[in-house]
Amino acid sequence: xxxxxxxxxxxxxxxxxxxxxxxxxxxxxxxxxxxxxxxxxxxxxxxxxxxxxxxxxxxxxxxxxxxxxxxxxxxxxxxxxxxxxxxxxxxxxxxxxxxxxxxxxxxxxxxxxxxxxxxxxxxxxxxxxxxxxxxxxxxxxxxxxxxxxxxxxxxxxxxxxxxxxxxxxxxxxxx
Amino acid sequence: xxxxxxxxxxxxxxxxxxxxxxxxxxxxxxxxxxxxxxxxxxxxxxxxxxxxxxxxxxxxxxxxxxxxxxxxxxxxxxxxxxxxxxxxxxxxxxxxxxxxxxxxxxxxxxxxxxxxxxxxxxxxxxxxxxxxxxxxxxxxxxxxxxxxxxxxxxxxxxxxxxxxxxxxxxxxxxx
DNA sequence: TTCATTTGCCGAATGTTGTTCTGCATTTTT
DNA sequence: AAAAATGCAGAACAACATTCGGCAAATGAA
Numbered sequence: 582x583x584x585x586x587x588x589x590x591x592x593x594x595x596x597x598x599x600x601x602x603x604x605x606x607x608x609x610x611x612x613x614x615x616x617x618x619x620x621x622x623x624x625x626x627x628x629x630x631x632x633x634x635x636x637x638x639x640x641x642x643x644x645x646x647x648x649x650x651x652x653x654x655x656x657x658x659x660x661x662x663x664x665x666x667x668x669x670x671x672x673x674x675x676x677x678x679x680x681x682x683x684x685x686x687x688x689x690x691x692x693x694x695x696x697x698x699x700x701x702x703x704x705x706x707x708x709x710x711x712x713x714x715x716x717x718x719x720x721x722x723x724x725x726x727x728x729x730x731x732x733x734x735x736x737x738x739x740x741x742x743x744x745x746x747x748x749x750x751x752x753x754x755x756x
Numbered sequence: 757x758x759x760x761x762x763x764x765x766x767x768x769x770x771x772x773x774x775x776x777x778x779x780x781x782x783x784x785x786x787x788x789x790x791x792x793x794x795x796x797x798x799x800x801x802x803x804x805x806x807x808x809x810x811x812x813x814x815x816x817x818x819x820x821x822x823x824x825x826x827x828x829x830x831x832x833x834x835x836x837x838x839x840x841x842x843x844x845x846x847x848x849x850x851x852x853x854x855x856x857x858x859x860x861x862x863x864x865x866x867x868x869x870x871x872x873x874x875x876x877x878x879x880x881x882x883x884x885x886x887x888x889x890x891x892x893x894x895x896x897x898x899x900x901x902x903x904x905x906x907x908x909x910x911x912x913x914x915x916x917x918x919x920x921x922x923x924x925x926x927x928x929x930x931x
Numbered sequence: 932t933t934c935a936t937t938t939g940c941c942g943a944a945t946g947t948t949g950t951t952c953t954g955c956a957t958t959t960t961t
Numbered sequence: 962a963a964a965a966a967t968g969c970a971g972a973a974c975a976a977c978a979t980t981c982g983g984c985a986a987a988t989g990a991a
């Protein structure tokens with residue numbers, strides 16, 4: 582008789598450390614996720630189903646978070662980009678600032694040097710909208726001060742790349 | 757007889773200012789580009805071919821730059837994120853810094869407040885790799901100084917959103 | 932070592948989806 | 962008012978994703 586557990590794994594699948602093929606696939610998909618599995622397979626030297634299975638695994642493992650359309654800020658009417666450094670007082674007070682993350686204008690929120698300092702990436706229509714945003718920001722409790730760096734020109738903007746420059750960790754620069 | 761110009765437009769297609777349906781489509785694709793045109797059509801109230809045509813137009817217009825896979829930094833071995841402010845001297849000297857954009861660790865390069873100050877978004881394996889990167893950066897001519905903000909925790913990170921908060925420009929905060 | 936299990940892959944078959952085409956109604960232009 | 966262009970829906974087609982079965986290599990246990 583067939584036991585109910587026959588189809589279950591004894592051990593959870595151990596995470597594999599991303600071989601060269603995985604990285605090639607990730608790199609290609611990070612550049613353009615609209616390629617077919619057949620084309621992708623020819624690039625890395627695999628069949629379409631094989632690539633498909635690897636992509637599914639990379640998805641499950643979280644290496645691929647999602648596939649999204651990259652929009653042009655100006656084309657959607659957002660001509661004003663800035664990085665806002667926020668200096669907040671006390672712990673746990675930054676939670677209020679996080680509420681601003683509900684605004685579609687806020688694209689990134691990072692904690693830096695402790696829990697009381699933040700970097701925000703904000704893209705708005707124009708300078709007036711930026712002022713409106715900063716007004717909202719100032720009125721959050723715990724915000725002691727901000728510093729806004731207005732972007733005049735974006736020379737490059739892309740997502741996480743799969744490739745790694747190993748020379749950076751080789752430390753050949755140490756005398 | 758059919759003239760050769762019969763299939764050519766007299767006037768180039770005038771750019772349309774993104775109606776509500778376009779913005780809905782862009783918003784959906786920015787969140788998840790793997791939806792089918794049929795589903796997308798049900799959301800916005802159009803047929804699949806109609807949505808397809810709009811997406812093609814949005815692509816041609818540049819509103820959709822590309823569709824890409826969003827990778828997880830830690831999953832690809834990059835556990836260290838930082839924003840590097842670069843103070844460079846003179847004009848045109850920043851061109852050397854742009855060469856660092858060839859490194860897959862550099863994700864963004866923005867000019868701020870003039871041509872002599874930059875913000876870099878850099879994601880590397882670890883602190884040692886960060887040191888290696890900064891070493892390279894320092895040896896570019898024109899780099900007078902840098903300030904690195906190490907990210908301890910990323911609370912949000914997403915691409916350009918299609919939605920716009922019109923309250924920000926209404927100026928109701930002006931007394 | 933030897934056997935059993937798992938893993939990763941391929942080729943073929945299937946189903947879903949993207950894409951094109953035709954026609955129609957509406958809008959815009961001349 | 963006539964003519965051209967636009968945007969959309971339904972149907973037909975082509976391409977692709979996805980599943981399946983089988984095989985060989987790698988892995989783990991005895």
